[in-house]
Amino acid sequence: MTKKLFVKTYGCQMNVYDSARMADVLAPLGYAPADGPEQADMVILNTCHIREKAAEKVFSELGRLKRLKAERDGAMIIAVAGCVAQAEGEEILRRAPFVDIVLGPQTYHRLPEMVAQAARAGGAVLDTEFPPEPKFDFLPGPQAGGAAAFLSVQEGCDKFCSFCVVPYTRGGEYSRPAAAVIDEARRLVDQGVVELTLLGQNVNAWHGEDGWGFGRLIRALAEIDGLKRIRYTTSHPRDMQDDLIAAHAEIDKLMPFLHLPVQSGSNRMLEAMNRRHDRDTYLRLVERLKAARPDLALSSDFIVGFPGETEADFADSLDLVRQVGFVQTYSFKYSARPGTPAAGLPNQIPEPVKEARLAELQDLLNEQTRRFNTACIGRVMPVLLDRPGRHPGQLIGRSPYMQSVHVDDIAARLGQVVDLRITELYPNSLAAVPADAERMRA
Ligand code: SAH
Ligand code: SF4
Numbered sequence: 001m002t003k004k005l006f007v008k009t010y011g012c013q014m015n016v017y018d019s020a021r022m023a024d025v026l027a028p029l030g031y032a033p034a035d036g037p038e039q040a041d042m043v044i045l046n047t048c049h050i051r052e053k054a055a056e057k058v059f060s061e062l063g064r065l066k067r068l069k070a071e072r073d074g075a076m077i078i079a080v081a082g083c084v085a086q087a088e089g090e091e092i093l094r095r096a097p098f099v100d101i102v103l104g105p106q107t108y109h110r111l112p113e114m115v116a117q118a119a120r121a122g123g124a125v126l127d128t129e130f131p132p133e134p135k136f137d138f139l140p141g142p143q144a145g146g147a148a149a150f151l152s153v154q155e156g157c158d159k160f161c162s163f164c165v166v167p168y169t170r171g172g173e174y175s176r177p178a179a180a181v182i183d184e185a186r187r188l189v190d191q192g193v194v195e196l197t198l199l200g201q202n203v204n205a206w207h208g209e210d211g212w213g214f215g216r217l218i219r220a221l222a223e224i225d226g227l228k229r230i231r232y233t234t235s236h237p238r239d240m241q242d243d244l245i246a247a248h249a250e251i252d253k254l255m256p257f258l259h260l261p262v263q264s265g266s267n268r269m270l271e272a273m274n275r276r277h278d279r280d281t282y283l284r285l286v287e288r289l290k291a292a293r294p295d296l297a298l299s300s301d302f303i304v305g306f307p308g309e310t311e312a313d314f315a316d317s318l319d320l321v322r323q324v325g326f327v328q329t330y331s332f333k334y335s336a337r338p339g340t341p342a343a344g345l346p347n348q349i350p351e352p353v354k355e356a357r358l359a360e361l362q363d364l365l366n367e368q369t370r371r372f373n374t375a376c377i378g379r380v381m382p383v384l385l386d387r388p389g390r391h392p393g394q395l396i397g398r399s400p401y402m403q404s405v406h407v408d409d410i411a412a413r414l415g416q417v418v419d420l421r422i423t424e425l426y427p428n429s430l431a432a433v434p435a436d437a438e439r440m441r442a
């Protein structure tokens with residue numbers, strides 16, 4: 001009998017990948033995807049602990065699920081997975097005793113046992129171990145969901161930035177063996193995937209068994225016939241090795257868009273954040289990357305209102321944004337996380353100050369994004385048309401710079417990379433026409 005599974009994902013792309021893999025793990029038990037929790041026999045919340053707001057969302061969602069489960073006289077399995085599960089463990093079962101399974105990010109290969117155990121025991125199952133065996137060795141082959149796919153190659157973090165929970169929720173740095181990564185990539189390409197995004201909390205800290213660095217892995221993946229584009233995220237400035245920079249110059253398949261979080265433009269803040277590099281080192285790194293790949297565009301993450309951040313520190317961040325010319329950025333108000341060193345620092349910044357700084361930073365970034373998008377009008381870019389648009393015959397795709405591009409009367413080319421000329425700028429997307437149609441008219 002088929003049962004229905006609904007997985008709701010919070011947080012980063014690694015969680016998106018993990019959610020897909022949890023569905024793969026449960027498929028042999030007869031679970032097929034459901035569109036919402038109302039139709040589901042099992043619901044998994046794959047949670048994020050990075051900021052307080054993200055973590056609190058889980059408990060409000062659990063409130064909704066509690067009612068749904070009661071309406072069905074308890075005939076529903078509720079699982080909480082991911083980083084909140086790892087961080088709070090027992091506390092979740094205390095606050096939400098109707099939850100059946102609590103599992104961390106490193107144990108989801110054991111989900112089938114947990115489901116069986118929950119059914120048998122009638123009590124809750126808690127598994128937030130960091131097992132010695134890597135879960136990746138126990139996962140079934142991946143199911144591609146379209147022309148673009150995520151592939152986790154690295155997990156965890158040993159860097160311990162003073163504000164961040166990830167080293168505690170995900171554990172230490174782990175690199176999957178090159179052979180396993182290449183095999184998973186081939187399986188995805190065999191299913192029609194043309195664009196791969198390699199994932200890791202510090203993806204460029206990846207290293208192979210025989211002294212392979214991340215640049216070497218990218219070179220090996222670029223050899224796969226049928227694979228057209230490679231991206232990676234999230235990278236750390238300290239792990240940007242020479243060979244990886246060289247790969248940006250030499251590997252055409254590597255897209256000219258790089259997310260390179262910096263968090264702050266102030267040396268004082270970078271030090272307090274334990275980022276272990278300064279502003280100049282970052283700027284020099286950006287120069288080297290742009291020298292290797294002149295059409296490279298960069299995006300970043302910023303935190304405003306870190307404890308002790310002065311107006312001058314914040315001005316340094318604004319200045320860095322202008323100097324690098326980031327075309328996109330994710331910026332966040334500092335959120336004090338339990339158990340992290342920064343949570344105990346004096347001079348926590350008042351909420352209204354954080355809000356004002358965030359608004360100012362985002363205004364600047366939106367302006368730079370708009371300027372970059374405007375400069376793309378008239379250019380021809382290869383766009384991966386990976387999903388249908390709102391109108392009949394329309395497709396939407398992603399440019400090399402992850403801009404959303406839509407084009408009409410092109411339904412037959414779903415899943416292909418097509419040269420498009422950008423014609424118009426919309427608030428959240430670009431409009432384009434096929435460049436070959438233009439040539440034919442000419
Ligand atoms: N490994 C990546 C970041 C992973 S977390 C890196 O080193 O850059 C994603 C982003 O969340 C971070 O880049 C940071 O900007 C933000 N973040 C992490 N902890 C935070 C906190 N306590 N408060 C606000 N933002 C935070
Ligand atoms: Fe968090 Fe820093 Fe590790 Fe990134 S490098 S995951 S910000 S501790």
Ligand code: F3S
Pocket residue numbers: 010011012013014015047048049050082083165166169170201
């Ligand atoms: Fe959130 Fe965990 Fe990712 S805390 S950002 S889901 S690694």
